[in-house]
Amino acid sequence: MRQALALALLIGIAVSAAFLLTPSRFTPAIPGDDALGTLFSGTLKANRDYDVLDPETTAEKRDEAARSVWPVYDFDGSAAETLQRRISGAFARGREAVAQWKQQNPAKAARLLNEHWIDAETARFLLSHRDEFWKALQAVLEDEDYLDLARSGFDPAVERAALRLADLAAAGFVVEERGLLAADRERGIMVRTVGGGGAPEQAIRDIDRIQDLMNARQHVERTSAAQLADLTPRTARAATELVRRALRPNLAYDDAETRRRQEVKRAQVKDVLLQVRKGEKIIGDGEQVTKTHLLVFQALRAAGRASGADQVRWGGGLFAALLCAAVFEFGRRNMRKFRPRSRDVFLLAVLMVAQLFAVKGALLGADALHDVMREQLPAPFSGYVAQALPAAVPYALGSLLVRFLLTSEAALLWTAAFAPLCGLLAGGSLQFAAAALVSGVVAADRIGHAGRKSAVFRAGLVTGVVTAVVLATFAMFQGRLWAWDTAATVLGSILGGALVLPLLALLLSPLLEAMFGYVTDVELLKLANFNHPVLKDLIVQAPGTYHHGILIGQLVDAAARTIGANPLLARVGAYYHDIGKGKNPLYFGENQKGENRHDGLTAQMSAEIIRRHVAEGMELARQAKLPRQVSDF
Known part of the structure; x- marks a missing residue:
């Protein structure tokens, strides 16, 4: 059953990746025909050889060839x-x-x-x-x-x-009207003799004769x-x-013959092809888009819809499936603490697909927002916005959520699988793959056992700073560390980490808790508050049981830290493990003062009362809507 579930999830990831990792994402976004005259952002190179038909130039050359044909006049010999x-x-x-x-x-x-x-x-x-x-x-x-x-x-x-x-x-030679020859005075005419003797055809340059x-x-x-x-x-x-x-x-213009010769001349002109070699730069950053560029862009888009595009698309899906399978199998075989249950595997797969969709949607949204702002802002500021928006995308969100809900080992493996796919999704960018990997690891580390919302924001800020450092390092590789667009990239990544990442994490984590039955440290800290209604009622009804739970909580907290378990979950579980005793507190030793009510009961009745506190505790937990992980204690 678990193997079938894992296979189905793997297929789901492959199909999603095949849909998302389209060939067009391996290059910067190809502008449409409405981009004529605008400035291009980025550098676009040909991924293979292209022979691009230039219909406008072809038409011009064919018109020029047609104009070279001398008008044909028929001379009646x-x-x-x-x-x-x-x-x-x-x-x-x-x-x-x-x-x-x-x-x-x-x-x-x-x-x-x-x-x-x-x-x-x-x-x-x-x-x-x-x-x-x-x-x-x-x-x-x-x-x-x-x-x-x-x-x-x-x-x-x-x-x-x-x-x-x-x-x-x-x-x-005699024509009906001499004015008909005015347009041909500079170049001459071709006279074709029809009927009678004489030369079959001759060029007449001297129109005056x-x-x-x-x-x-x-x-x-x-x-x-x-x-x-x-x-x-x-x-x-x-x-x-x-x-x-x-x-x-005896001389008359032959329109049909002239047009026939013009068409022959047109047909002799071959199609004008723009030859673009593999790796050749098509357009650079800041260059204005011309009609020639649009022709090449159309060829690139057409190539993306060709049958070869299906191979690239499904190749991306197969790559995603192999990557996820390899990382998962490595963790299962070599990480002692990585023992995911079925729902854990399902969560990892859902977060993988959702994060891929989120990154693609964010990149497309950033492009759309940049297009809108480009009309409102001066050209330099528009370029800075184009650099800042992709950097603000929360690439580490999935890693943070996995660590928030599961373990650090699961977060590490998930990040290792997601980062290469993120790089492909961002245009085959090693820069963004590295940013997703490093920021994901840092986010998972900093969010571990975060007990308060402020800790989530601190983790996001640290993640944003680390992401900025990674992107700045790549800018150093390219020799533009001190450029304004690099400053915009750094600022975008810090703001994205400090604001976007924690806000999304706090918004999505409760939903995931409810859907998959997980409990986070933030929720556990709420339960660990001694002002929680269940604990307040317990200290009133059964103060001995309450203090018993507090003492047990301190003991299991230390034990959990020793063995590497979740100390907060162990402590909260200890606080609530005997809440059922509050129904009949005097029948339990920690609440008795001298008199033991079991002395007046039969052994069977005493045992029943003791056993019943478990069921009553589960009922109280259900009424208080305690997480299943706490109720299991």
């Missing part, structure tokens, strides 16, 4: 040929209309041929075929210009002159005089207007 085909098609439609008119009006045909004269009826006929001319040309020509060309009979010579002019006009449609049409007007010098002025003007109206842009 067949534009000049198409223009000539439309002009030739329009002249062919015009000659067909003239030929049809001549066939219907042979008498007037000679006059049109010789005098280039058109009467109103002829003009109406030719204009009725104008739409076919427009469709072939894919442009609208004024009636006057159309009729001027008709007067020449849409002469092939005029057509050849118009084609020559069109070929010159379509030779260069590209004309818009308006300038190209104006260029047609400027060059027409030289190209159409052999035509009559009216015919030349009409041919110029025809070419000008038929001219179209």
